[in-house]
Amino acid sequence: MRLHTREWGTGDRSALLVHGIMSDSRTWRLVGPALAGRGYRVVAVDLRGHGRSPRGEYSPRHFADDLVDTLPVGADLALGHSLGGLALSLAVDRLRPLRAVYADPAWESPDPEQALDPEMFASGKNVTREHIARSNPRWAAEDVDIEVATLADWDADTSYFLDGRPLTGYAPTRPAVPSLVQLADPSHLVGADDAARLRASGFEVRTVPGAGHTLYRDDFDGFMKSLDGWI
Template structure:
């Protein structure tokens, strides 16, 4: 319900009481903790973001390809409770941000510029930058683009040169599918718009993928073929920011060798092995603790050199 410009979400109580025992593992993933939202514009593209928590220790997270910020919402809420301010950005073509239908809007280095523009919008001098898959590579590009703005990096399942063949095996059929089966994709998108939100970030994020029009999905996929996918070997060696790399061994799109090689190439990196591709989304406690400890160490006694906006400035509150 909406009161005085504040959007509040009410959780149905019956779900927990009637199904709590058999569905306890699923219900535990439902997250209704409050957060705030805002929008800003870069190059004529309107971008949407969420803010969880407050304070000077800021982490900006971006999502995987064709997904949205909700996949990181549980992590953001958990870190906010540990004293961090976590900003989730919907990249162009994803989530509630604008969806330009030309590939040039979806270059990896353009996405990195949008992350830095978000820091400017929120008047944040320096922040930790992170993400998963596509978002991990965007974080690395941001560290190359503006190293003075990056306090630390949290990269989950990065995609380097060795993963390109595996990624092509997945994304080429997707690209052909949205092109040659556009009517089917359009019908799926129409039906998916009626799916209710579950409060489970990863599940709701996947549902957002189903809502994409074929032209929107094609533009994002084409964009990955335009410009750099990852910083060069030399650029990676020059990234000085402390970095937490998260990888796992059962995924040919994000092979563990990429995470291992990246850790060896970066001057100040450590590697954490996830038990599975879904651990941070379904059993988040262990990895959330690793991320929290890493960020606490990275920020240390650091204080921002310039003031940041109040958490409430220009933001709508949810929850």
């Protein structure tokens, strides 16, 4: 499936951005221009079921295959957040970017023995602006407004892509390309043992101190500093 994309910049280098569940390419409002300012042509997708992209069947493999159908091979950088990190990891061997960054990737459930509750995610479509602002006190007002808009355009059926099964078994055993994993503080998706295993298998792992799951909206400067040497 060909996905809707959003672009910033006209630089000689290329960067690909893949958002998380319930969001879309608008979430990169600061990251896209920042990378463009460093000489990148930045392409951000709306995953299927999100933003202006088509709807359809939902599974990790579908999300990954859509990236391959839409994005160029051999980009200088590919960055995926949460579900976008999962999708990117399943597509990275085909997209072959020079470097990959996984921002608090959704590779494992907080409790691998417990199934994710899709209704919990689906109910998020109806949260109020006030609830979003209260739950994310470090977000700028514009980010809160974008979250409201992206939720309105999101197909809540994407919540059911695991059919009630735990999210487990998706963490890569080794990096297909030089790879950085950025973690929230603390991360509820990549624990200390997981981080140690990733380091041992060749990933670089960095934490953005004090940041929650949406690292780049909680602490944009800290998020960008965490990318030193990778962008």
